[in-house]
Amino acid sequence: MAHRVARCTMFVTPTNPRFIDKAWTRGGDAYILDIEDSIPLAEKARCRGLIRESIAKANKGGASIYVRINKPFVDADLPCSVWPGVDRIMLPKVDTAVEMQYAHDLISRLEKDHGVPFGYIELSPMIETALGVVNIYEILTATPRKIWSMGGGTGYDMAVNLGIEMFVDFDQYAYTSSFVALAAMSLGIESSGGVFVHNPTGRVDQRDHALEEAEILYAAGVHQVTALHPNFIEPLCTGLAPTADEMSWAQIVLDTYQELTLAGESVTHVNGKVVDCYEYELAVKTLEWGRACAEKDRFKEKALARANALLAATS
8 A cells, every 4th residue: 555655646747857866855645747737738748758768767755656648638648647656647628427437437548458467457538627526426436446434525626617716715626625525435435635725825835834734634634745845745745644652553453443343342541532333433544644644655755865876876
């Protein structure tokens, strides 16, 4: 599961060497190689040709690699995006289940042709229109391809679609984002949205805002968020993982509840806190997530050490 841990993802532009060549040094859990919004139409063909080499550049530090393609250019983008080393294809502005089915079929053929295990690559729909929100359940169940985490119903495109302001001091996406999150949770998909974090300035580089965002999201059970600036990576990766104290308490709850059930009891108190079946389930999830985060961090540390050693040897 560790390779699927993506506490902080960040977009990088394959056509900009300054972004792509340094991505591996930033410490992100996942990087999104973007062929969509950050790439002008005249540059998209060149960007497609850079995706495969960009995978090897961006994942040197142990990050997972996603590729965001263009809705109008699925047939051109996917053959350049489905390669070993890619964990997720992000399909923007998905409105219907038919779009998911089409992309799934094409990815399946490309996995076979490009040496990727069938069904390995996740297909993640980006919900950026009102129609996509309305159709979210059908979209999420359109294919057998695994969807590990899901958010949506916010962002610039949704604001344009709804005719609303992007940065305000109230939750203008209260319905759209929560509806998408609820649909995901009903299917056992980890929700990465549905929580309002106030940011009326529109700034995306302030570390103190990243710390506040991580605290709010983690308290709501959200484990993944996309950053638009490297300053957000470390505080989000740290803040969206359980602390040592939380892991220790979760283990106490687990051990205590197991003893309770053996004694035929269902509830007790430890250090003034209730321990029951609900706290037990939460403790199990905390331990699972904490161990996955720790495994991801160890994987990144080893990958970073290898990359630095290779860099030193060739300098």
